[in-house]
Amino acid sequence: GDKQDEKFLRHYYLNGEATLEASLAKAGVKPEDITDMVLTHMHFDHCGGSVKYTADKSGFELAFPNATYWASRQQYQWATHPNRREKASFLKENILPIEESGHLKLIEEEGEYIPGIEFKLYSGHTDGQVIPHIHVNGKTVVFMADLMPSAAHIPMPWIMAYDTRPLITLQDRERFYKEALENNYILFFEHDLYHEAAVLEDTPKGARVKEAGKLEKFL
Ligand SMILES: [Zn+2]
The missing domain is CATH 3.60.15.10 (Ribonuclease Z/Hydroxyacylglutathione hydrolase-like)
Known part of the structure; x- marks a missing residue:
């Protein structure tokens, strides 16, 4: 502001x-x-x-x-x-x-408060962080906010020192990765200077970026 x-x-x-x-x-x-x-x-x-x-x-x-x-x-x-x-x-x-x-x-609680936009709640970074899941063109774009500020934070143990409850952050991520991989979520990053958006893939080491780029490319 x-x-x-x-x-x-x-x-x-x-x-x-x-x-x-x-x-x-x-x-x-x-x-x-x-x-x-x-x-x-x-x-x-x-x-x-x-x-x-x-x-x-x-x-x-x-x-x-x-x-x-x-x-x-x-x-x-x-x-x-x-x-x-x-x-x-x-x-x-x-x-x-x-x-x-x-x-x-x-x-x-979680729910669809705006038509086409679901709010989910995550509390590792700070209590009750709202993560909007936006349904568009049959796809889901997730506004990542501080659940995952940048693509660099995707490997599991890379969590922010600022998170108030790091162990809850790990649980948040487990839940999020499962849903993201199952539903092919498009992750839109708020704090990433290099990658606007990304999709994930499952690897033996856990979730990783499959492809990153401009949001339009995934829609
Ligand atoms: Zn924050």
Whole structure:
């Protein structure tokens, strides 16, 4: 988002001149057109763009004024009563304005909350991370968020030091790989600088990338 100071953005905003709004405009979509916004979780790098300064910078407003903002109740609890490890990742200016707007919708279990989009829950990285499974053209695209930030994280023991419960992450992955291999999921990575998407194959060493590339190529 645009709410942090220069030092913060220098560390974390590595997108050059690119902004969410500009990328949407390129796709012919205006912020007001967005109907649903899924917050996989509330670490600032996954939800900061949801809320922006008002024009005079005296307060905050939704970046997508007509959207329903989806998150899990487990994550909301976790984010608003943070443990000391994650505390610096949960910024109240990213979360409270959404709640105050009345646009926040909290789910408690997995399900198809938006037609064609199923939400599944994983808790190794942070409690109640929502992983959207998007059904399109008879295929399933999975928005990986921090369940698996990049293709490099696919070999089983490669888990992030930041995960709050690494042993749960391993269980999350076992479940995810089984489903992904059975259903030929297309994995879409949020944090991978080199690979936008990938499909998996089973090998004697476990799940590995079969093919990686632009999302369009798999659809
Ligand atoms: Zn995260």
